[in-house]
Amino acid sequence: MACSRKTIARGCFGKIYKEKFNGTWAAMKKVPMGIISKKQLEGECKVYHSARHCHVVKLLGDPWLQDGRWHIPLEFIKGEDLETTIFKVQESKVQLTPKVKATIITGMCEGLFHLHSKNIVHQDLKPDNIMVEHGTHRAVIIDMGLAKFSFNGFSSAQNCGNVAYSAPEILQGNGVRDKRSDVWAMGKIITELITGVRQSSNLASPTIREMLKDSPYCNVVSKMVATNPSERASMAEMIIEIRHLSVGIHLGIDMLAKPKAGTGQAKLGLVAHDGPRRTGPVPVPIRVFVSEFFKVPILCPLPPNGTVTHLHFDDESGQLVIKQIFMRNGNIVKHENMKIRKS
Known part of the structure; x- marks a missing residue:
């Protein structure tokens, strides 16, 4: 060997x-x-x-x-750990542009969402345990040595992990490491990635709202680091919004949701970052795209049945490439490509 x-x-x-x-x-x-x-x-x-x-x-x-x-x-992942990317800038080969940050955030959240969907608690989330692949910026959760299965409060392994990214209830000795403590750790990691600053262990929603007030991830992260674990959002609750934000950042648009007059129902609109900000939502012909295609990056492996959507932004052409794969009984029965350019 x-x-x-x-x-x-x-x-x-x-x-x-x-x-x-x-x-x-x-x-x-x-x-x-x-x-x-x-x-x-x-x-x-x-x-x-x-x-x-x-x-x-x-x-x-x-x-x-x-x-x-x-x-x-x-x-083997040819890249660097997120600790290097965030805190050792001179050694890092990753340039943290808004699009790269969005790619990393979405990737590591997709990974954690998948783990939780399988009732797996990582227990030891921290920037050292997330790899960033050079070139693609694919984020990969690593070091599953402390990971455990958790079903209805029953765990398959010991309750252990690092202190720096421990949720408040863990530090206070009032809880066990579960999906909710994983979410808190991920919220802290996202905050450090966005700000480039090491955060303290007493991170809380009010602090986040002030710190990330100019970031599109402010609302998401605030819900993830709620002090009370019963009020903390789950990855299942947050993943759709995280996907929305990622696509919006790659397209250079804001997602607006303002109620229609007298209806209380939100009307979808897009505003370009590189032009003057409009006072109201701008109707766009890609509403079907927004509602149907802001769903899931491609999963590995492909499911035996259902539809898988892969989103990829092409920097050279300025196009968002959407690939849809339709699965039935383990076979690909249909494959579609769509390209959308911001007008």
Whole structure:
């Protein structure tokens, strides 16, 4: 097995090396057998198998024991951790433009939304545990060593994780790490990505509203870092709005939702950032696009049945490319492409 002889990271319980595995580069996690039991390793692998998604690091094969260490082959991501991107600017190869920030935010939120949809709690979310792929800016949640399944308050692993990104109820000893504490940690990470400033552990909604008052993510993040976990938004509640914001930022438009006179119903409108701001919503012919296509980036793998939508913004042409794939019984029955340019 070829090896770069370079330690590329340190996980919760072991070091990670860049090595060849089945003809491709892998991030090989090596954990001394005295640190993790076979049962714990099987639990971690079960999490990886359930969590397969393009924004969650993949397990490439079954682990094996060699030289007193468990070898766990994981997806190798050519990029850098978000800690470097945000706080080590001179070392970073990622230029944090508004579009790049939106891509990263959407990607890591899609990954967390997927984990939670599978009843998986990460427990250890922090910028060190999110990779940003160079070139594509794909955000990937990594280091599932502390991740656990959580069903109706019952967990499959210990309640543990880092302190710096712990929700208020965890720091106060009044709660357990669950989906809600994951959401709080993600809200803090988004705040640090937007501001470029390390945030304190007593982050709260009022602080966020002032800090992010000029950011389109202000409302979303405020709901994610609510002090009371029972009032905190879930990823399922937030993901649609996060997708809307991402597409709007890539198109250079604002999403306006103002009530129609006398109806109380919102009317959709778009306002260009690069022109004078209009006083009211501007009717647009792509309303069907907004309602039907602001849905989901492509999922990995494709579902056996249903429709998958992939959104991609082409910087060169200034077009938003939408690809729709229609699945039935595991087969692609229809494929459509649509390109939209901001007028």
